[in-house]
Amino acid sequence: xxxxxxxxxxxxxxxxxxxxxxxxxxxxxxxxxxxxxxxxxxxxxxxxxxxxxxxxxxxxxxxxxxxxxxxxxxxxxxxxxxxxxxxxxxxxxxxxxxxxxxxxxxxxxxxxxxxxxxxxxxxxxxxxxxxxxxxxxxxxxxxxxxxxxxxxxxxxxxxxxxxxxxxxxxxxxxxxxxxxxxxxxxxxxxxxxxxxxxxxxxxxxxxxxxxxxxxxxxxxxxxxxxxxxxxxxxxxxxxxxxxxxxxxxxxxxxxxxxxxxxxxxxxxxxxxxxxxxxxxxxxxxxxxxxxxxxxxxxxxxxxxxxxxxxxxxxxxxxxxxxxxxxxxxxxxxxxxxxxxxxxxxxxxxxxxxxxxxxxxxxxxxxxxxxxxxxxxxxxxxxxxxxxxxxxxxxxxxxxxxxxxxxxxxxxxxxxxxxxxxxxxxxxxxxxxxxxxxxxxxxxxxxxxxxxxxxxxxxxxxxxxxxxxxxxxxxxxxxxxxxxxxxxxxx
Amino acid sequence: xxxxxxxxxxxxxxxxxxxxxxxxxxxxxxxxxxxxxxxxxxxxxxxxxxxxxxxxxxxxxxxxxxxxxxxxxxxxxxxxxxxxxxxxxxxxxxxxxxxxxxxxxxxxxxxxxxxxxxxxxxxxxxxxxxxxxxxxxxxxxxxxxxxxxxxxxxxxxxxxxxxxxxxxxxxxxxxxxxxxxxxxxxxxxxxxxxxxxxxxxxxxxxxxxxxxxxxxxxxxxxxxxxxxxxxxxxxxxxxxxxxxxxxxxxxxxxxxxxxxxxxxxxxxxxxxxxxxxxxxxxxxxxxxxxxxxxxxxxxxxxxxxxxxxxxxxxxxxxxxxxxxxxxxxxxxxxxxxxxxxxxxxxxxxxxxxxxxxxxxxxxxxxxxxxxxxxxxxxxxxxxxxxxxxxxxxxxxxxxxxxxxxxxxxxxxxxxxxxxxxxxxxxxxxxxxxxxxxxxxxxxxxxxxxxxxxxxxxxxxxxxxxxxxxxxxxxxxxxxxxxxxxxxxxxxxxxx
Numbered sequence: 001x002x003x004x005x006x007x008x009x010x011x012x013x014x015x016x017x018x019x020x021x022x023x024x025x026x027x028x029x030x031x032x033x034x035x036x037x038x039x040x041x042x043x044x045x046x047x048x049x050x051x052x053x054x055x056x057x058x059x060x061x062x063x064x065x066x067x068x069x070x071x072x073x074x075x076x077x078x079x080x081x082x083x084x085x086x087x088x089x090x091x092x093x094x095x096x097x098x099x100x101x102x103x104x105x106x107x108x109x110x111x112x113x114x115x116x117x118x119x120x121x122x123x124x125x126x127x128x129x130x131x132x133x134x135x136x137x138x139x140x141x142x143x144x145x146x147x148x149x150x151x152x153x154x155x156x157x158x159x160x161x162x163x164x165x166x167x168x169x170x171x172x173x174x175x176x177x178x179x180x181x182x183x184x185x186x187x188x189x190x191x192x193x194x195x196x197x198x199x200x201x202x203x204x205x206x207x208x209x210x211x212x213x214x215x216x217x218x219x220x221x222x223x224x225x226x227x228x229x230x231x232x233x234x235x236x237x238x239x240x241x242x243x244x245x246x247x248x249x250x251x252x253x254x255x256x257x258x259x260x261x262x263x264x265x266x267x268x269x270x271x272x273x274x275x276x277x278x279x280x281x282x283x284x285x286x287x288x289x290x291x292x293x294x295x296x297x298x299x300x301x302x303x304x305x306x307x308x309x310x311x312x313x314x315x316x317x318x319x320x321x322x323x324x325x326x327x328x329x330x331x332x333x334x335x336x337x338x339x340x341x342x343x344x345x346x347x348x349x350x351x352x353x354x355x356x357x358x359x360x361x362x363x364x365x366x367x368x369x370x371x372x373x374x375x376x377x378x379x380x381x382x383x384x385x386x387x388x389x390x391x392x393x394x395x396x397x398x399x400x401x402x403x404x405x406x407x408x409x410x411x412x413x414x415x416x417x418x419x420x421x422x423x424x425x426x427x428x429x430x431x432x433x434x435x436x437x438x439x440x441x442x443x444x445x446x447x448x449x450x451x452x453x454x455x456x457x458x459x460x461x462x463x464x465x466x467x468x469x470x471x472x473x474x475x476x477x478x479x480x481x482x483x484x485x486x487x488x489x490x
Numbered sequence: 491x492x493x494x495x496x497x498x499x500x501x502x503x504x505x506x507x508x509x510x511x512x513x514x515x516x517x518x519x520x521x522x523x524x525x526x527x528x529x530x531x532x533x534x535x536x537x538x539x540x541x542x543x544x545x546x547x548x549x550x551x552x553x554x555x556x557x558x559x560x561x562x563x564x565x566x567x568x569x570x571x572x573x574x575x576x577x578x579x580x581x582x583x584x585x586x587x588x589x590x591x592x593x594x595x596x597x598x599x600x601x602x603x604x605x606x607x608x609x610x611x612x613x614x615x616x617x618x619x620x621x622x623x624x625x626x627x628x629x630x631x632x633x634x635x636x637x638x639x640x641x642x643x644x645x646x647x648x649x650x651x652x653x654x655x656x657x658x659x660x661x662x663x664x665x666x667x668x669x670x671x672x673x674x675x676x677x678x679x680x681x682x683x684x685x686x687x688x689x690x691x692x693x694x695x696x697x698x699x700x701x702x703x704x705x706x707x708x709x710x711x712x713x714x715x716x717x718x719x720x721x722x723x724x725x726x727x728x729x730x731x732x733x734x735x736x737x738x739x740x741x742x743x744x745x746x747x748x749x750x751x752x753x754x755x756x757x758x759x760x761x762x763x764x765x766x767x768x769x770x771x772x773x774x775x776x777x778x779x780x781x782x783x784x785x786x787x788x789x790x791x792x793x794x795x796x797x798x799x800x801x802x803x804x805x806x807x808x809x810x811x812x813x814x815x816x817x818x819x820x821x822x823x824x825x826x827x828x829x830x831x832x833x834x835x836x837x838x839x840x841x842x843x844x845x846x847x848x849x850x851x852x853x854x855x856x857x858x859x860x861x862x863x864x865x866x867x868x869x870x871x872x873x874x875x876x877x878x879x880x881x882x883x884x885x886x887x888x889x890x891x892x893x894x895x896x897x898x899x900x901x902x903x904x905x906x907x908x909x910x911x912x913x914x915x916x917x918x919x920x921x922x923x924x925x926x927x928x929x930x931x932x933x934x935x936x937x938x939x940x941x942x943x944x945x946x947x948x949x950x951x952x953x954x955x956x957x958x959x960x961x962x963x964x965x966x967x968x969x970x971x972x973x974x975x976x977x978x979x980x981x982x983x984x985x
Contacts, residue, residue, distance in 0.1 A: 023874075068897075068971045070978055071904065111874065133900070137891040144885060147930070151938040152870075159938050163930055170890075170926055174919035177900070181907040181915070 001061040003044055004077040004128045007087055008121045011041040011094065015117030018110050027109040031102060034113035038098045041120065042091040048084055054472050057081065057480035059130065059194070067134070071184075073191050076131040081477030082258055082328060085470060086127040086251055089335045092459075093247045094120040096452045097240040100343055103448070104239065104350050105153065112153060115145040116240060123248050127255065132180045132191040135259075139216075139252065140173055146241070146249065154236040161229075161236035168229040172216035179212030183264070197263045200489050206268035213261050220253030223313060224283040227306045234302035235355070239346030242298060246305050246338035251331050254312045258324070258481065262316065266485040269317065276317040281410050283310030288417035292424070297345045297355045300425055301338060304381060307414060308334050314411060315396040318403050319485060324478050325471055326395025332470060333380070333388035333463060340377040340456040344370070347449055348429075351442055357428050361435030366442040371430045373445075373453045378426040380460045382419040388463035501552065501559055501566040504544040504574060505614050511537025512607040519600030527598050531589060534603045538582040538610075545574045554983045558620055562682045565620035569755070569833070569984040572976060573617045573748045576837050580745040580844055581610050586955045587848040588737030590948055594856035597642050597735060606741065609635035613749035619756055622671045622681045626664075629717070632749060633660050636742055640734040652733025659716065659726040667713025673706025674761075683761035694764040704768050710757055711772045718750045720810065721779035724803045728787075731799035736854060736861065739795060740847035743802060744840045751836045754813060755829060759985065766817035773814040774914060780807025781918055785925040795861050797928055798846055801887060804925055809835045811918060812902040815909035824909055830981040831901035834974055838886075838898040838966065845883045845959040852876070852948040852956055860945075866932060868941030876947060877936045879960035886963045888929040889922055894966035894973075901974065 014037020018030050048061060059078035067075040079087060097116055105112045122145070125138035143166055151162035184191055187199045201209070219226045230250075234242050262269050269276075287307040294300035308330065315327030347370060348363070349355055364371040380387035383394075393414065401408040434440050445453070463470060515533040522529050549571035556567040585606070592598040612632030619625035637660065641653035675681055677699060678689035693699040715723040731739050758769050784804025791797040812832025816825040853860035853869075853876075860866065870877035886895035899922065906915040947953065966973055 067969075068974060070971060070974045071901075108870075111870075137896070140891045140896070144881075144890060147933070148937055151934060159934055162938070163927070163934065166930055167923065167927060171920075171923050174923055175916070178903065178907065178912065178915050178919055181900075181904050182912065184904065185908050 001063055003048055004061050004079065004087070004124070005063060006044040007041060007048070007091060007124045008077075008128070010044060010121070011037055011091075011117040011124070012121035014038070014041070015114045015121065018117065019114030021110055024107065024109055027106070030110045030113055031098075034098050034117060035095075037117050038091075038095045038120070041117075041124075042095050045088050045091045045124075048079065049088055049473070052081075052084055052473060054081070055476060057476040060084075062130075067131075071133070071191065072189050073133045074131045075134060076192065077125075077128045077134075078130050079128050081474040082481070083127045083255065085328075085332055085473060086248075086255060087124050089251075089332055090120060090123045090127065090248045093243065093335065093339055096339065096343070096455060097243055099448055099452050100243070100346065101238075101240045104346070108152065112149070112240075115149050116244070119145040119149075119244065123252075126252055130193050132183070132193055132196070135193070136173070136177060136180065140170075142249065142252075143169055146245070149241040150233055150237045153238040153241065156236070157232070158236040161232040164229045165233040168219050168226065172219035172226075175212045176216035179209045182209065182212075193259065193264075196260075197484065199264070201265070203267050203271065206265045206489070207271065210261060210265050210268040210272060213256065213265070217253040217256040217261065218279075220256070221250060221309050221313060222253065222306060223279050223310070224287060224306070227283070227287070230306060231299050231302040234305070234342075235296060235298045239342060239349065242302075242342040242346075243339045246301070246342055247335040250305060250309055251335065254309065254316070254327065254331055257313065257316050258328075263481060263484050267488050269485070270319070273317040273319070276313055277407065280310040280314035280317070281407065283307055284314065284414050285410055285417070288414055288421070291421040292417065294421075295357055297348075297357055297425065297429070298342065299355075300357075300421065301341045301345065301381075304418065304421060305334065305338050307418070308338075308381075311393055311396050311411070311414070315392075315399060318396075318399045319482065320399050320402055321478055321482060322395050322402065323399030324482065325474055326392050326399055328474050328478070329388075329395060329467060329470060330392025333392050333460070336456055336459045336463070337377055337380045337387075337389055340453065340460065341374075341381060343449075343452060343456070344374045344377060347445065352438055357425060359435070360429040360439060361432045362430075362439055363442065364430045365434050366439060367444045369444050369450070373457060374426065374430065376457055376460065378422045380464070382422045383415055386461070386464045388460045388467070390464055391467045501548055501557060502564060502618075503548055504541045504578075505611060505618075507544050508537060508541045508607065508611050508614065511540060512604060512611065515607065516600070516604045519603065522600070526593060527600070527603070530600055530603045531585070534585060534607060535582060537607060538578050538585075542575060542578045542582075545571055545578065549575075554979070556984060558684070562684070563621045563624045564618050566618060567984040568980040570618045570752070572833075572980040573752050574614050576840060577610060577613050577617070577745040577748050580748070580840055581606060581741070583844055583848070583955055583959065584737070584741050584744060587740060587844075587851050587952050590952060591737045591851045591854060592735070595643065595735065597737075602639070602642060605635040605639050609639070609741070610745065613745055616749040617752040619753070620683055620760075622675065622683070625753060625756065626668065626671070628749070629667075629753065630664065632746060633664065636746065639738045639741065640730055642738055643735050646733075648733040649735065652730045655733075656726050656730045663713050663716030663723065666709050666716065670706045670709025670711075670713060673709065674703060677702050677706065683756055686761045687763060690762055690764045700765075703762075703765060707762060707765055707769055708772070710762075711769055711776075714750070714754050714757065715776055718747070718754065718806050718810075719803055720776045720806050721783045721803060724780065724783070727803055728796050728799040731802070732793060732796045736795065736847060736851050736859065740844065740851065743798070743843045743847055747806070747836055747840055747843070751809070751833065758813070759816065759825075759829060763817065763822070767820075770814040770817065773810045774911070777807040777810035777814065778914065778917060780804060780810070781921040785921045788925065788928045791928075792863050793861055794850060794863055794865070794932075795847075797863070798843070801925065801928070802843065804921070805835075805839050805887075808899065808902055808918060808922070809839065811906045811911070811914065815905040815911060818909045824905065825985060826978060826982045828905040828909065829985070830974075830978040831905040833981060834977040835898040835902050837973065837977065838894045838963075841959065841963055841966075842883060842886050842895060845879070845956065845963065846887065848952070848956050848959060849876075849880055849883065852952050853945060855946050855948070863931065863935060864942060865945075867935045867939045869936040869945060871941050872945045873947055876956075879956055880936060881933055882960045882964055884929040884932050886967070888926040890926070892964070892967040894963045894970060896967060897970040897974070
């Protein structure tokens with residue numbers, strides 16, 4: 001099946017084409033070209049969902065071509081119930097990002113769209129690669145466009161943020177590379193991730209490898225205490241960059257845990273689950289508190305992302321179906337909600353050129369439509385039932401409750417904290433009297449912004465009311481994973 | 491001389507053609523009055539082309555067989571063909587890059603062509619050396635030409651100082667190497683590396699003889715380390731790279747690395763495989779120190795040429811990782827993989843080094859040297875395409891996929907991990923993280939900052955060569971297997 005290849009290469013080729021069209025004189029052409037590429041890229045992923053066999057836990061839409069035979073490296077693509085949704089999510093978000101940047105980006109348009117499309121293709125590659133080197137190439141390859149996106153189109157402190165982002169994530173991935181090479185050696189010369197699932201390893205070795213992978217994934221998630229790059233990168237990135245960072249790039253780390261750490265190193269994972277749970281709870285509770293005191297809206301959402309991703313890692317290392325599925329659902333929901341919130345901040349930033357909460361107040365008076373959209377997303381971020389944010393959190397808390405009451409108690413603190421920081425921000429920005437003349441002059445959403453936010457609002461509500469289409473896809477694969485983990489490999 | 495003898499000497503055809511061509515260029519240049527030296531330039535390129543075709547012909551004709559000719563002085567095997575092809579190409583590309591640069595500075599004189607071609611001849615002799623004698627002959631031919639080329643701009647104090655340093659330290663290192671060779675000769679009674687190898691197998695079992703051999707080995711490794719340029723024998727590199735005209739830095743920093751690699755392989759792997767345990771330990775230390783010092787010192791540089799010089803030191807340390815992973819506890823199974831990874835690394839490095847210095851030349855013009863970090867500031871505003879090429883070069887040097895530099899690192903690290911050198915591999919990746927910082931800084935300057943002065947681009951032919959060079963790195967970053975396989979076959983057929 002070439003569908004996955006198309007999902008990877010259509011955006012990349014479109015991105016290179018946009019890049020090659022030249023300077024800003026051709027900006028309109030570049031925008032349409034980018035939109036075409038993004039939409040085509042999204043369309044080819046739809047058969048991945050409609051044609052997906054939910055009964056099977058195996059790899060579907062597989063494609064396997066020899067690539068570097070010297071090292072037994074294959075161009076091996078395929079998705080299972082865990083990864084298929086992320087390919088869709090990514091392609092969907094890419095379309096929105098292209099539309100969202102339509103009139104906002106007016107300098108180096110071709111390079112902006114080129115970078116986004118190339119990154120979108122690479123991200124699809126990460127989620128569908130079944131060969132470790134291929135995975136690594138895509139995983140690392142995403143650094144280059146993201147580095148440029150933050151650094152070229154970002155805010156005032158963008159250089160610091162871009163370099164920090166790059167070096168932090170590179171640090172993690174380089175250790176992962178050594179771990180991969182070790183597994184290559186141990187497995188008798190195979191880079192196939194599925195082969196690695198079967199390689200027997202002693203606990204001591206597993207523990208070392210666990211840390212090798214942990215750095216790579218923990219930095220990407222990001223887990224406390226290696227999360228400090230995220231607020232900087234998010235805050236300084238342009239709106240589209242923040243959206244992709246929050247919605248997709250953060251998922252790479254969590255995805256890595258499910259694809260590599262849990263199945264390849266099950267014993268070390270269980271052995272060190274306490275560490276992961278403690279780190280996740282710190283992220284949930286402590287970062288939740290940190291979020292409360294933020295004065296910059298983007299920073300606030302960035303910290304809330306760290307806190308929400310804590311739920312994901314917590315769910316994974318509880319080792320029951322509720323936890324793992326809840327974590328995956330939370331990842332997708334967070335993809336929608338954080339993307340929407342960053343777009344909302346972007347909408348205001350484009351008009352006012354400030355992200356400070358203190359500069360706003362009474363926005364509802366001038367932008368009523370916008371205020372109602374943002375209300376919905378704020379509620380979803382706080383985990384209100386009937387929004388997508390509720391489903392994942394609820395499942396993870398339920399899974400945690402099965403493991404231990406007190407863990408669940410700490411995790412549930414997010415329901416209070418999340419509501420507190422999101423709604424408090426919402427109140428200060430949207431309600432109250434009109435704060436100043438700038439706010440008074442605000443114009444409500446244009447049709448382009450309305451389209452983007454409507455699409456996300458529909459997704460958030462649909463997933464909140466009827467999550468079955470999402471969970472049934474992952475069910476078989478998650479059960480298979482959990483069964484696999486129960487068998488010790490030592 | 492019988493007909494068969496003559497045929498077997500055909501294996502040295504590339505060298506013969508190069509020597510003849512060089513002499514012709516020399517004579518042509520003496521009579522030429524053209525300030526642009528068109529005749530010499532095209533003569534040199536034609537010689538290189540002939541040499542390239544001859545190498546390819548010999549490689550094709552030999553069908554991968556290995557043969558010693560000239561009474562065991564000269565070896566012709568797949569590895570030598572591959573290295574020669576890359577060296578000739580590198581020199582040819584270097585000529586394209588540097589023509590306009592040298593012309594603008596009044597340095598495009600006949601000596602440049604002659605010295606360059608003789609240096610290449612030296613490299614080719616080194617690459618094919620099967621005896622200590624030929625090795626040293628080639629080494630000195632190459633080095634003497636390079637010393638003179640560094641001083642090409644004789645009115646520049648910086649250049650002459652660099653040449654002086656290069657010469658003194660180079661002579662010292664040649665002395666060390668020669669001393670080590672004489673010790674080994676004393677122990678084994680032969681200069682031919684393959685005969686040395688059989689004697690060493692016998693002698694290394696005897697403790698007293700082994701000590702004697704290891705004593706010689708220390709000097710050989712020290713001499714090698716000087717030529718390759720690894721810590722603590724690296725002191726000449728930053729000064730020479732900085733002081734020489736960029737066109738000469740381009741040459742010093744590219745093809746000679748291939749010859750140095752060949753020298754290391756011939757001396758250590760062909761000559762002294764039974765002492766692998768000893769020299770691998772030495773190389774491990776050298777590699778670790780080079781990666782550490784090279785990467786850390788490069789951060790402090792504000793001059794691009796100096797930065798690239800320190801990055802060379804770090805890269806050569808990385809390359810040594812491959813060389814030291816061949817023999818694991820007396821087991822030689824890992825050899826083809828390990829040495830081919832080092833070979834791949836050095837070829838990719840030469841490509842990157844050519845591109846990086848070529849870029850500096852491309853951005854320089856009459857009266858302006860592009861050599862400081864802020865000189866590339868805002869390049870993306872001036873020419874997005876050139877900035878993109880530089881981006882590829884920098885990420886390739888940093889080893890980020892999808893560029894060839896990543897696979898070079900992958901291959902070498904894989905060899906190290908297979909040899910059980912896991913902690914060395916971890917140290918290597920951590921130090922390459924340090925390295926990523928200064929490459930990123932260049933990208934940052936090009937993309938994130940606004941242009942400071944007026945940047946101009948070089949001539950069209952250099953532009954095409956640069957594009958080919960950058961795209962080759964990208965091509966080998968997506969499909970690395972043709973080059974990887976070539977390296978593997980070359981090493982497998984040679985040992």
